[in-house]
Amino acid sequence: MGEIDLSVDLGRGLRLRSPVMVASGTFAYGFDAPAVDRTGLGAVVTKGTTLRPRHGNPPVRIAETPSGMLNAIGLQNPGVDHVVQAFAPVWARWDLPVIVNVAGDAVEDYVAIARRLDGVPGIAGLELNISCPNVEAGLQFGVDARLAGRLTQAVRQATSLPLMVKLTPNVTDLVAIARAIADAGADSLSAINTLVGMKIDVRHRRPVLENQVGGLSGPAIRPLAVRAVWEVASAVSIPVVGVGGIMTTEDALEFLLAGASAVQVGTANYVRPQAAREIRDGIATHLTEHGWSSLAALPLRAPAHV
Numbered sequence: 125m126g127e128i129d130l131s132v133d134l135g136r137g138l139r140l141r142s143p144v145m146v147a148s149g150t151f152a153y154g155f156d157a158p159a160v161d162r163t164g165l166g167a168v169v170t171k172g173t174t175l176r177p178r179h180g181n182p183p184v185r186i187a188e189t190p191s192g193m194l195n196a197i198g199l200q201n202p203g204v205d206h207v208v209q210a211f212a213p214v215w216a217r218w219d220l221p222v223i224v225n226v227a228g229d230a231v232e233d234y235v236a237i238a239r240r241l242d243g244v245p246g247i248a249g250l251e252l253n254i255s256c257p258n259v260e261a262g263l264q265f266g267v268d269a270r271l272a273g274r275l276t277q278a279v280r281q282a283t284s285l286p287l288m289v290k291l292t293p294n295v296t297d298l299v300a301i302a303r304a305i306a307d308a309g310a311d312s313l314s315a316i317n318t319l320v321g322m323k324i325d326v327r328h329r330r331p332v333l334e335n336q337v338g339g340l341s342g343p344a345i346r347p348l349a350v351r352a353v354w355e356v357a358s359a360v361s362i363p364v365v366g367v368g369g370i371m372t373t374e375d376a377l378e379f380l381l382a383g384a385s386a387v388q389v390g391t392a393n394y395v396r397p398q399a400a401r402e403i404r405d406g407i408a409t410h411l412t413e414h415g416w417s418s419l420a421a422l423p424l425r426a427p428a429h430v
């Protein structure tokens with residue numbers, strides 16, 4: 125397996141040695157799972173990071189659902205200054221790219237965070253979480269192609285770091301939004317973030333989550349995520365990273381065949397902290413069994429025929 129080349133290029137110098145990353149919000153800042161062998165990972169994508177620290181929502185913040193989970197963490201994080209001062213110096217010593225997931229309420233927040241992170245050793249790239257409300261328009265950036273494009277362009281001008289923008293599936297026309305983001309200068313797209321869902325405690329006649337609604341993740345959303353990646357990858361020329369319900373090697377291969385250049389593993393980390401590493405090894409085995417030496421050799425069929 126030593127000769128297999130699993131590396132992927134996500135643009136602007138962001139090269140991963142494996143196509144399997146851990147997804148934002150499911151691996152904190154990379155320090156909480158010391159037993160996990162990081163050498164098998166393509167990258168760590170951090171928890172969503174805001175300008176100032178956030179405590180997040182009060183509990184209950186997580187609920188199990190059939191084939192998945194709902195979460196309403198509310199972007200609990202220590203704020204960008206702490207990330208730069210306390211975390212980045214440690215990441216700079218890791219042999220693994222760390223991509224900081226960025227969240228904000230307004231374009232100015234994202235721009236300020238991007239400026240703060242630009243050129244900081246240990247930070248390999250940004251992933252924009254655009255499923256946050258835009259205060260001015262009262263909309264999420266990610267549900268409006270014009271807003272999503274404007275936000276991407278503003279951040280693009282604020283940083284020379286590789287820029288991945290994460291699509292929210294809670295929209296009617298994902299492709300139009302993906303195109304606007306690609307045209308505005310993003311280096312890659314990730315798809316998808318969670319779907320908004322709700323669970324009700326029938327006995328107590330109240331929502332289970334204190335926030336009432338939360339983001340649905342896990343295997344329940346995988347077919348939606350695969351479809352989203354397939355549509356988006358056919359419409360843009362920048363790399364697309366698939367995320368949503370990946371539990372096994374076969375799940376990850378589905379995304380790669382749908383047109384993804386790489387994948388992120390999220391909810392599976394809660395069940396098997398080594399999931400991303402196992403999936404990486406499974407992809408290597410799959411290539412070996414077929415006699416292929418790199419991901420580029422995967423005979424992807426035209427998406428229309430998948």
Ligand SMILES: Cc1cc2nc3c(=O)[nH]c(=O)nc-3n(C[C@H](O)[C@H](O)[C@H](O)COP(=O)(O)O)c2cc1C
Nearest residue numbers: 147148149172195253316317341342368369390391
């Ligand atoms: C507990 C939890 C927290 C999350 N926090 C973030 C976040 O801060 N920023 C973000 O962009 N996505 C966040 N996500 C979404 C995941 O990164 C991923 O897009 C989603 O869960 C779908 O992948 P999965 O089914 O493999 O978990 C979070 C997901 C979970 C389960």
